[in-house]
Amino acid sequence: MKVFQRVADEGSFAAAARALDLSPAAVTRLVSDLERHLGTRLLQRTTRRIALTEAGDHYLTRLRAILAELEEAEIAASASSRELRGVLHIVTTPVLASYFLAPRVAAWSRRHPRVVLDITADAMPQNRVEEFDLTFLIEEENFDANLVARPLMHGEWILCASPDYLARAGTPREPQDLREHSYLRHQRRPSGRRLRLLPEGGAGEAVEVDVRVTLQSQHSDVLHRAALDGAGVALLSRLLTAPQIATGDLVQVLPDWMGGRYTLFGAMPSRQLVPARTHAFLEFLREPFEQPRGLLRRVAV
Numbered sequence: 008m009k010v011f012q013r014v015a016d017e018g019s020f021a022a023a024a025r026a027l028d029l030s031p032a033a034v035t036r037l038v039s040d041l042e043r044h045l046g047t048r049l050l051q052r053t054t055r056r057i058a059l060t061e062a063g064d065h066y067l068t069r070l071r072a073i074l075a076e077l078e079e080a081e082i083a084a085s086a087s088s089r090e091l092r093g094v095l096h097i098v099t100t101p102v103l104a105s106y107f108l109a110p111r112v113a114a115w116s117r118r119h120p121r122v123v124l125d126i127t128a129d130a131m132p133q134n135r136v137e138e139f140d141l142t143f144l145i146e147e148e149n150f151d152a153n154l155v156a157r158p159l160m161h162g163e164w165i166l167c168a169s170p171d172y173l174a175r176a177g178t179p180r181e182p183q184d185l186r187e188h189s190y191l192r193h194q195r196r197p198s199g200r201r202l203r204l205l206p207e208g209g210a211g212e213a214v215e216v217d218v219r220v221t222l223q224s225q226h227s228d229v230l231h232r233a234a235l236d237g238a239g240v241a242l243l244s245r246l247l248t249a250p251q252i253a254t255g256d257l258v259q260v261l262p263d264w265m266g267g268r269y270t271l272f273g274a275m276p277s278r279q280l281v282p283a284r285t286h287a288f289l290e291f292l293r294e295p296f297e298q299p300r301g302l303l304r305r306v307a308v
Contacts (some may be wrong), residue, residue: 011049012038015059016138068284071138075124075282092121093135094144099136099143101128102228106247107271108143115291122284130226133274140285142274145244147267159292162246163207164266167257172237179240179260182216189239190218194225202242204264214264242266 014034015021024031042049049063059067076262078093099108104126108257112124129135136142136154144156166179173188179185182204205211221239224230227247234241235251240260251257273289275281 008041009074010034011041012067012070012074014038014050015063016055018080019057027110068137072277075140078282086147086211090121091119091287093282093284094123094125095282095284095288096125096127096139097141097143098132098139100130100132100145100227102226102231102244102247103143103145104128105228110250111292115288118291119287122288132200137276138247140275140282141288144272144274145246145269146272147269154272154274155277156272157289158270159273159289160246160271161268162244163268164242165245165248165262166204166240166260166264166266167234167243167248167252168260168288169235169237170241170255170258172234172239173258173260175237176239178258182214182261182264184259185216185218185240186273188219189221191230191233191241192218192220192223193227193230193242194223202266204261204266207263207265244269246271255258258273 010023010027010029012163014020014028017026020034020038020229021031023029027034038050038126040200045062045066047062049066051058051060068091087188097108105128106126108126115124127139129136132142133144133154166185168188176188177184179188185202194202200220202216203213204216205213222233224228227243230241231243231247235256243257248257248259252259273292275285
């Protein structure tokens, strides 16, 4: 059953064999044995790819919960040590994977060396919550979805640009100065060429500025990378830009203004049978990280 789940997750017998340190022949045999035992085909095989059959899809959905519970039972039974162990399967956006999770891996591994972090980057992780132990999402303040989600941190969208870009194009002193600058726009934000800004702290009137969009993308990591490389001014997460601002690779533009607030959520497929390593990782992320003080407000939950 574990081998079948890994084949479905990896998308091929060869990849599953490498992940499980088995031969491809052994993986193929074990899946075939399972299909014979169940009396139904779970995977549709072609020369180019494999796909779940309808029976395989239903079986895998039930199987994930069963294997997760079995793994926790095995860990509890091997009680010679209270050390956390196992694999923590995580999905999040590429920008959160690169700029939020990856910098914390070393500290986590020192504390829990027997827990492996398996991180998948997906532009739409909210569609895959049921497949992973943890899903990390950045959403606006009014986010309301039918998810088991724990708020971890609050933050703001701030305007950023590289020092090289500002040396070439000049530094905006007030919102209307942005009309003369290259703007890197996120497609999830309101359409058009008008940028809405709020006073830092939230007190006061919002302003709208006509901007000259030179790049737009639905992927935050594209805008983040382009801003670092001097392509223009972008509205980015304060959480994810804090390290680059601290080192001088990015500069906060118009620090008296922001683009709004957001919350970082950790979503889980269920409130029941949550592994101890999942709880431990969520608490670990809430601890202070090496960032300038005052950039994040942790949520007391």
